[in-house]
Amino acid sequence: MSKIFEQKDWQESMKLRFDFNNMMTAYVGENGINESEIADLEAQIEKAEKAMVEKRTNGGMDWRELPYNQAEVVSDIKSYVESVKDDFDAFVVLGIGGSALGPIAVQQAINHPYYNELSKEKRGGYPKLYVMDNVDPEKLVSLFNIIDLDKTLFNVITKSGSTSETMSQFMIIKEMLEEKLGKEESKKHIVCTTDVKNGNLRPIADTEGYKSFVIPAGVGGRFSELTPVGLLPAAMCGIDIEELLAGAAYMDEMCKTDNTFKNPASMYAILNYISMKKGKNISVIMPYADSLKYIGDWYAQLWAESLGKKYDNDKNVVNSGQTPVRALGATDQHSQVQLYSEGPKDKVIVFVGVDKYKTSLDIPKIYGDIPSLGFLGGETHNKLIKTEQMATEYALLKSGQTNMTITLPEVNEFTLGQILYLFEVATGFAGELLNINAFDQPGVEEGKNATYAMFGRPGYDEKKAELDKRPAKNDKYII
Numbered sequence: 001m002s003k004i005f006e007q008k009d010w011q012e013s014m015k016l017r018f019d020f021n022n023m024m025t026a027y028v029g030e031n032g033i034n035e036s037e038i039a040d041l042e043a044q045i046e047k048a049e050k051a052m053v054e055k056r057t058n059g060g061m062d063w064r065e066l067p068y069n070q071a072e073v074v075s076d077i078k079s080y081v082e083s084v085k086d087d088f089d090a091f092v093v094l095g096i097g098g099s100a101l102g103p104i105a106v107q108q109a110i111n112h113p114y115y116n117e118l119s120k121e122k123r124g125g126y127p128k129l130y131v132m133d134n135v136d137p138e139k140l141v142s143l144f145n146i147i148d149l150d151k152t153l154f155n156v157i158t159k160s161g162s163t164s165e166t167m168s169q170f171m172i173i174k175e176m177l178e179e180k181l182g183k184e185e186s187k188k189h190i191v192c193t194t195d196v197k198n199g200n201l202r203p204i205a206d207t208e209g210y211k212s213f214v215i216p217a218g219v220g221g222r223f224s225e226l227t228p229v230g231l232l233p234a235a236m237c238g239i240d241i242e243e244l245l246a247g248a249a250y251m252d253e254m255c256k257t258d259n260t261f262k263n264p265a266s267m268y269a270i271l272n273y274i275s276m277k278k279g280k281n282i283s284v285i286m287p288y289a290d291s292l293k294y295i296g297d298w299y300a301q302l303w304a305e306s307l308g309k310k311y312d313n314d315k316n317v318v319n320s321g322q323t324p325v326r327a328l329g330a331t332d333q334h335s336q337v338q339l340y341s342e343g344p345k346d347k348v349i350v351f352v353g354v355d356k357y358k359t360s361l362d363i364p365k366i367y368g369d370i371p372s373l374g375f376l377g378g379e380t381h382n383k384l385i386k387t388e389q390m391a392t393e394y395a396l397l398k399s400g401q402t403n404m405t406i407t408l409p410e411v412n413e414f415t416l417g418q419i420l421y422l423f424e425v426a427t428g429f430a431g432e433l434l435n436i437n438a439f440d441q442p443g444v445e446e447g448k449n450a451t452y453a454m455f456g457r458p459g460y461d462e463k464k465a466e467l468d469k470r471p472a473k474n475d476k477y478i479i
């Protein structure tokens, strides 16, 4: 008997739906998009499609093969997890950006919302998960107050192998472990995920004898969730990583068609591209499920770092991109929707809905004598959140604010794999339409280099001299 998720019917029932009616002029009015505007882009769309295929064939987008080429990696991860999970109560990820946001998003989506507070037995025998993605001293010190080093496994994740935030956390923890447990024993408490050869972490892992996993060379940080970057922390929390990859593969099939109106990734990119050209420079992602809240954080890095570029591929200054904003339904209806409804029409709102929540919650049939409360009684929170989502969609439609909805039949590994992969392909496609490089991030270098110079890193004397020449702050402007 095959497992349920391998059954074609079940997969079909778990297919994501992408509804872009409310992006179209026929529905949202003058702020919307006409089909003719999409038709006018035919040549550009064809060029983008060709570039996507070429990049995929020539190794320019290795992340697209991840759903298919990781049988050995998955097996290595699973046997490693089985061999260590009983020894540890906590699994701590040390990473930042693409080396942290995916692991957080997937774990929050799939597991119990209070996973860390459950007993180990209720966690299926898996350790608690903590993700340390900052160098705020208060946070790390506070972690040491609640974990027991003897029972903690640290996963140092860095694609470049050199990120100061991650490597400094590693340095602190390595010394603490060695002081407490001795050099030999502490090795069992560190597992590294990094490039096969580049950066400082690979030689350190090899010399120290740490267990390590590889981030494939052609996969950049924000596209790396489906590599051991995300797969190891997910498997360590009992998440079915084969199912995640199966969902991504399923979405890959959906994204192969050159029929734009059937291709969710290219349509997502096209609609946002046209919107950007019209000055809609904000991309609001608003899931109606707490479990999907952190998908917003992951998406924010993907969309912002990939599309926010000064130059296009022909070296023209374009200052492209859309600012991602994270919101949560229904919570942010009571903080941000006023702006979305009546503020500037400079946004595309992306609702992410769920058909079937993991649980159902009845509202008791009480206060029937108070009509403004009684109407809630006898209903469910499931119906209430769904209704609020539809009502907000309607309100934004009425106010002329372009919006679209992605619906997951359920939140599970298969649907999560689909949405992650959908956003990745859409980002690549948007990059092609914008004629920019969606896979680099030159804009973060200046800040990094200035940090190195101020911190006295060797080789940064020139940058230090440049910084020293910057104008002194004027007291007049400091209150």
Ligand SMILES: O=P(O)(O)OC[C@H]1O[C@](O)(CO)[C@@H](O)[C@@H]1O
Pocket (backbone or CB within 6 Å): 096, 097, 098, 099, 157, 158, 159, 160, 161, 162, 163, 166, 221, 222, 305, 441, 444
């Ligand atoms: O995985 P790494 O190499 O430590 O990088 C972390 C993050 O830093 C960035 O390079 C930006 O500074 C992101 O692209 C990346 O996800």
